[in-house]
Amino acid sequence: MTSLNRLIILIIGFVIGWLFGSLLNYVADELPLMRRLGKPACPACQAEYLILNYLFWPRRCPVCGAKRGLRSWIVEFGLGVAGALLVDFSPPGLGWVVALILLGYLALVTVIDIEHRLILHVTSLAGALIALGIGIHLHGIVPTLVGGAVGFGAMLLFYLFGILFLRLSVRLRGEQITEQEAIGFGDVNLSGVVGLLLGWPGITLGLLLTILIAGLISLAYLVLNILRRQYHPALAVPYGPFLTLSAFLLIYIRPLFFK
Ligand SMILES: [Zn+2]
Known part of the structure; x- marks a missing residue:
């Protein structure tokens, strides 16, 4: 050429x-x-x-x-x-068109979540269809479905644990619920979509990376608040952008360094 x-x-x-x-x-x-x-x-x-x-x-x-x-x-x-x-x-196995569509989808979910603290059902549904197709193409049908179930199930546990924690702290400290729950159900759906994309066992790495990034950002936020001598209790971490960032890193960036 x-x-x-x-x-x-x-x-x-x-x-x-x-x-x-x-x-x-x-x-x-x-x-x-x-x-x-x-x-x-x-x-x-x-x-x-x-x-x-x-x-x-x-x-x-x-x-x-x-x-x-x-x-x-x-x-x-x-x-x-x-x-x-x-x-x-383009990531291995994905053509230019599919790679661009998937990237656009991840960007869209991230932008809406950051601006509105919202992961819409309609984007989750569209994402599930895209991710199902890509997942089956890359990993085969069973690893894709298992990956989706694990992604969905793991975040569902976080979600239920978050509600339990909130109820307990209300009961123990007699506080009113002012903070919205840390994880919304949109995060659970999105985690299922990322699970379909990464498949099994890839989703385990995806979840670990998500938790790692969320932890690092929370720590940075905490340090910043200590430096400014402010204290915000019950910091709600929005998991959506960290999920999409992890999926982006694993699908688009990792193949550049690990063949
Ligand atoms: Zn106007």
């Missing part, structure tokens, strides 16, 4: 990735608030966006002037770069 052809392919990869990123931004803007996909509208005043403003410039509402956040640029640029990089570095 000549270097010009190669450059053209990388640019096409970038452009398709960027466009896919715009689509993901649109879903992340609309789905959590409207629970459906309508015309792109301003989250502040509900006015409809002009499609040129929405996709290109200026990225602000034509009526109230509210700007679209930095996230829309990060997602589009990130998916664009991924679209180019995946031309050479």
Whole structure:
């Protein structure tokens, strides 16, 4: 392949990735608030966006002037770069298209969870279908289903333990429940999706990595609070982004270092 052809392919990869990123931004803007996909509208005043403003410039509402956040640029640029990089570095067994779709899915779940502390059932269901297909292709049907069951079951135990802990601390200390539970049921569903993706025994590594990252982030947060002399009891760790980060590291990054 000549270097010009190669450059053209990388640019096409970038452009398709960027466009896919715009689509993901649109879903992340609309789905959590409207629970459906309508015309792109301003989250502040509900006015409809002009499609040129929405996709290109200026990225602000034509009526109230509210700007679209930095996230829309990060997602589009990130998916664009991924679209180019995946031309050479798609995970083993995954073609460019599937690798990009899966990456977009992980990004979407992460963005919605960070912005709304929410993992929607509809994205979990779509994720389960994508993950089931990829899992069976990579690991075969039984390891995929076992992986999904273990991912779901392990996080379900965490979830039930979290509720038990909350009830106990309320009873022992007579406190009102002010903090929402650390793990929501969306995390349980997402853990099942990641289990399907990684299969058995890969999900064991996925869960360990998730707990490790969550622990490190919690520790950093704690140290930061001690340095600022603040104390926030009952820190609720959102597991969703750590689950997606672990899946990303194991599927996309690990094969670069371990063949
Ligand atoms: Zn507006």
